[in-house]
Amino acid sequence: MRRQITLLVAATTSIVLLAFLLPAAALVARVAESRALDAAQAQLQVFIPSVGLDERDEVAADLVGIQDGRTVAVRWSDGQWLGAAGVLGDDPAPSGAQERATEEGRYLLQPVRRGEEGTAVIEVFVPQSELRAGVTRTWLVLAGLGAALLVLAMLIADRLARSLTRPVTDLATTAHRLGSGDLSARATPAGPPEVREVGAAVNRLAGRIGELLVAEREAAADLAHRLRTPLTALRLDVEALPPTERERLLGDVDALSRGVDEVISEARRTVREGLGAGCDAVAVVDARVRFWAVLAEEEQRAVTVDLAAGPLPVRVAATDLGAAVDALLGNVFAHTPEGTGLRVAVRPRPDGGAAVTVADDGPGLDADAVDRGHSGGGSTGLGLDIARRTAEGSGGALRLSSPGQGTEVTLELGAPAS
Incomplete structure (x- = not known):
């Protein structure tokens, strides 16, 4: 945003400067040309009386003393040139004042009537160097002025853009900190009123998130307290039953207790997708x-463990990964006969992170066992769902x-964010 604002101001300033400097440069060139031609015209007017009244030798003597950069020549009434031959050559004398332009400069022609002798012509040559005297220097001054104004405008635009983007950058930093789990992050409202309003809204949102998390943990603790007391009483009642019924009901009570533990664990678990949590999977x-x-x-279960040689950082909190591994191992112990072997492996993934594998030699599971509530075997299916959510x-x-x-x-498991 800061760059776009600076570029916008630079483009706008450039257009304004061009609209001002180009006509100014053209005006400077025209003024310099007019000034040179006016000086030549004044010099030409000085020679008109002399050519009209004086003799040839006197006019020739006057031409010798001219040293101002311009060339003055006179074609006498008999066609002889006093001074260097000019652009008129042997052409007929013009009927009135005339101006001719060449690549070398401008020629001012002025016919002068000498009575019965005929018409003489005064020719004043103004070179290009005089026509453009001071133009280049003035153009350089204008270009320097334009460059200075452009730099000044860009500096002011950069300061203005910084004052506008700094509060937005602060908001983005605060949002990233909130996203990485730092719920104490707060934005400092600054900048335009709209940005200040957004900052205040982000702060209110952060406070509300903290309140909801506290309420969630309190609700989970209350749920644990309310459920475990009747479960304990139910277990005591079941243990008082005859042995044939006791074994069957104790298994159901254990399954229910595991389900309650999984529900409470899931309720207390903070969603960490995209956060900065991490641990060593190995x-x-x-x-x-x-x-x-x-x-x-x-x-009497044979356990085979295959762990990677070094640490494998993953983007999962240690408590969450431990809960997921416990859920997978708990499923093996709960749903396979005693003596069934199991294998646990942790290997690196090609794109970073790690792959944690738990395998057993039991009867197998249905394809939809990973869906919540469909694990089969009399369990709630939350164990695999917790593991799935941890991985995702x-x-x-x-x-x-x-x-x-x-x-x-x-x-x-994905690799930690860099």
Whole structure:
């Protein structure tokens, strides 16, 4: 915007300067020419009485003393030239004053009647150098003046554009900080009234976002408190039932408890797509695998881990990636028989980021298991949905493959923003 304003002022100023300087330059040339011709005409008028009344020798003597840059010659009534022969040559004398232009300059011709002798002609030659005397210097002065005015106009336009664009740039910076998760960012209203109004609106929006996030976290905490108490009571009641019914109902209560935990985790999770959050995928996955390894050992599950050699930064918060990995590993433990092996791998992606793969040798999943509420096996399906949203929030995607025996879920995570 600043550049466009400066270019607009430069273009407008250039048009105005051209509209002023071009006529001025033409006027300077005409004035210089008129001044030279007027001086030549005055000199010509001085010689008219002498040529009309004096003798040939006296006129020739007067011509010798001229040293002002112009050439004065007289063709006597008998055709003889006093001085250098001029442009008239042997042509008949003109009937009146005449002006002739050549590439070298201008010739002023003035016939003078000498009674019965005939007509003499006075010829004054004005060279181009005199016709354009001072023109080039004046043009240079005008060009310098125009350049100075143009530079001055561009400097003023740049200052004006800066005063207009600085508040907009501040607004953009504030918006980027808000987008990167810094909810304390505020714009300083400045500039024109419209820009100040936008800045105030951005500040109100930032405050409202903070209020909504606080309300969301409070609602999630309240939901956890309200649901876990009756679930605990329900578990106690189920444990008091006969063994045949207790095992079946405890499984349902556990599934319901996991679903509630996933709902609460999702409610507390901040959407981070496009934000500045990031972590090392290798370190996070390694920590979560170590956590689940204890349970895997109890259930006699073979765990194969293939991690990249170095850190793999991804655009996901460590807590979100940990929750997504927990959801995928939890699905393996919840929906495959004990003793089923699993594999976890973290590999770099060609375009940056990382690919986290969790695979098992279980019975497999349906193709629509990644959709919320369609995982099958009696669960809510929120686990895979949380993983999918985590991958998409980083700029990646979730890929599910179930070739008939076993399931492979891959989180493609985007690289952090530079």
